Amino acid sequence: MPPKSVTASFSSKASAASSASPVHAARATPPTVRELAAQLGISRTTVALALRRHPSVAAATRDRVQAAAQAAGYQKNPLVNALMSQVRQRHRLKPTGEVVAFLTSFSTEDDWRRHPSHVQQFEGARERARQLGFDVQPMWLGQRGEQSRQTARVLNARGMRGSVLAPVDVDHRTLELDWARHAVVATGYSFRQVPLHRSANHxxxxxxxxxxxxxxxxxxxxxxxxxxxxxxxxxxxxxxxxxxxxxxxxxxxxxxxxxxxxxxxxxxxxxxxxxxxxxxxxxxxxxxxxxxxxxxxxxxxxxxxxxxxxxxxxxxxxxxxxDHRGVGAAAMDLLASQLFRNEIGIPQTPTVMMIEGTWVDGPTVARRG
Structure with missing residues (x-):
């Protein structure tokens, strides 16, 4: 859907952003697209398109966004550029070496492998991860998440920035992950402690x-x-x-x-x-x-x-x-998008990707009348 036209109020906000160069100069790291969008008062989609000089964004808006981005020290992420280029060509990305976690919380470390849906979600996430240059490693949060604090320390020690969270028990323990410095995407709806991007069956x-x-x-x-x-x-x-x-x-x-x-x-x-x-x-x-x-x-x-x-x-x-594999793949798509954009932490606007299923005939249904 094309971005909505930007109102006149954007002009004053962009001008204010341009004049605030001392603040931007003090930044330890360049801003993300999300931060630029929040600062300018427009959508992330509009900012992303303007940074690419997309023709669907008015020329004046493109120039203002480009100027604000330059003043703030924004730099394009080369990994994002590589991702988009190779995905458009339908090529597999070269491995980045980055590993993400597949977090489970059953009674034992490998108990999730008894559940076909969880196995298929993991397989779907792993396949998509490798297409995007990542790898996926199962990690256990303890039964119902009772060891989540220890798992969080391991994730930080290994420099793992992201995780796919497999479905949890409805009455799971409070998960003590480092939500501010870690990107997590959930599968299914059972985890509700904090708002996250998630993929789920429809x-x-x-x-x-x-x-x-x-x-x-x-x-x-x-x-x-x-x-x-x-x-x-x-x-x-x-x-x-x-x-x-x-x-x-x-x-x-x-x-x-x-x-x-x-x-x-x-x-x-x-x-x-x-x-x-x-x-x-x-x-x-x-x-x-x-x-x-x-x-x-x-x-x-x-x-x-x-x-x-x-x-x-x-x-x-x-x-x-x-389509449990599709749910896993969609979760990895959401997670990779965050990591490539360096958008770590709890998302401002959580997204739900719903995956359709298909009817399968079988011997337990017969025509009547």
Missing amino acids: NISLIFSCYAHLRKMGCRRIGMAMLEKDNERVRHLWLTGCLGAQRVHGGERIEPLLFTDYTDPAAFHRWFARRKPDAVIGIWQDLPLTWMREDGVRVPEDVSYATLDVGDRVGQIAGMQQ
């Missing part, structure tokens, strides 16, 4: 698509059943999407079930007997599917079942294939 789009496919297969009584924590982890977007899909795509409305104990199927059986769904939507580990089969329900002859996270079970189950 949860509402995923459940809308899943519900719509079941409706096309003739299902009329579609219910969602999952662990309450799985819904909390994504800021209740599964529930929001389910209720919205019922309204948009029709069918008989069934109250979603959010059960609290994954070891006790009693709540699910009560809900199933009362609501009598002809299709159930769940998510990995797909406990409702197991419970229905244990109770003698034939899937898909009696009831269809679709998961919101097929993962590596293509051909075994129907549902949505989340």
